[in-house]
Amino acid sequence: MEVSAVFEVLALPARQAIVERLREGPATVGELAGALGLSQPLASKHLRVLRDCGFVSVRADAQRRWYELRPEPLREVDRWLEPYRWMWEERLDRLGDRLDAMARHEDEEE
Amino acid sequence: MEVSAVFEVLALPARQAIVERLREGPATVGELAGALGLSQPLASKHLRVLRDCGFVSVRADAQRRWYELRPEPLREVDRWLEPYRWMWEERLDRLGDRLDAMARHEDEEE
DNA sequence: ATGGTATATAACTGAGGGGGTATGCAATGG
DNA sequence: CCATTGCATACCCCCTCAGTTATATACCAT
Numbered sequence: 001m002e003v004s005a006v007f008e009v010l011a012l013p014a015r016q017a018i019v020e021r022l023r024e025g026p027a028t029v030g031e032l033a034g035a036l037g038l039s040q041p042l043a044s045k046h047l048r049v050l051r052d053c054g055f056v057s058v059r060a061d062a063q064r065r066w067y068e069l070r071p072e073p074l075r076e077v078d079r080w081l082e083p084y085r086w087m088w089e090e091r092l093d094r095l096g097d098r099l100d101a102m103a104r105h106e107d108e109e110e
Numbered sequence: 111m112e113v114s115a116v117f118e119v120l121a122l123p124a125r126q127a128i129v130e131r132l133r134e135g136p137a138t139v140g141e142l143a144g145a146l147g148l149s150q151p152l153a154s155k156h157l158r159v160l161r162d163c164g165f166v167s168v169r170a171d172a173q174r175r176w177y178e179l180r181p182e183p184l185r186e187v188d189r190w191l192e193p194y195r196w197m198w199e200e201r202l203d204r205l206g207d208r209l210d211a212m213a214r215h216e217d218e219e220e
Numbered sequence: 221a222t223g224g225t226a227t228a229t230a231a232c233t234g235a236g237g238g239g240g241t242a243t244g245c246a247a248t249g250g
Numbered sequence: 251c252c253a254t255t256g257c258a259t260a261c262c263c264c265c266t267c268a269g270t271t272a273t274a275t276a277c278c279a280t
Contacts, residue, residue: 071197087181
């Protein structure tokens with residue numbers, strides 16, 4: 001799974017909200033739609049995208065569909081982030097490398 | 111800065127590639143366009159978006175514009191990810207909380 | 221059977237944005 | 251000065267995709 005696809009999924013606030021809501025535990029389509037102010041078809045469509053990207057798994061219970069968050073896509077983001085962490089994490093080694101970077105950061109943004 | 115805006119920026123492979131390229135150090139528009147196979151106007155447009163989101167800062171040097179990667183937006187992603195890390199990080203505490211989650215994960219995806 | 225509930229999907233529409241081409245503009249080097 | 255380089259922006263087209271409405275399907279209750 002391409003990490004840019006993961007970013008694309010999270011780029012929409014609605015889908016991001018679904019992911020955040022599912023952190024509390026599994027939920028049905030109706031619950032998600034109600035909690036987030038989405039129409040039922042729209043919630044289903046977003047969940048379809050999330051499902052295709054591995055963000056959620058589904059479990060059938062009568063007519064209900066219980067959606068549950070899965071770790072893998074977010075873990076991919078975490079891995080993708082790894083080579084950038086030196087930029088903000090304080091570490092005693094590599095300190096020298098950061099000094100000139102800090103010097104360049106003296107002029108702030110617009 | 112909204113984190114979904116950060117995700118939206120990274121959703122495009124071209125912009126993600128620019129970010130990855132800038133990890134090696136500052137670069138000019140022409141260098142980025144050449145290295146990534148983008149037209150110059152397109153590179154400028156993407157860099158404009160990256161700039162508006164705080165991903166990069168610019169430094170003028172004659173006609174050249176040196177773009178440099180800034181940590182803040184990626185750091186925001188890192189922070190956003192924090193409450194999800196328990197899902198894949200192995201920790202001796204909280205182990206009990208994860209057992210039922212593992213049990214639910216026994217049925218695999220499609 | 222029948223009506224109601226829960227969800228998925230199809231068809232449609234509108235807007236946003238990526239990408240191209242053309243142009244403007246500043247700074248440089250003869 | 252004048253041509254060139256480096257970059258930004260304006261304008262345009264087109265395609266994708268979010269969101270709506272309507273419908274199909276499956277399951278439950280009585």
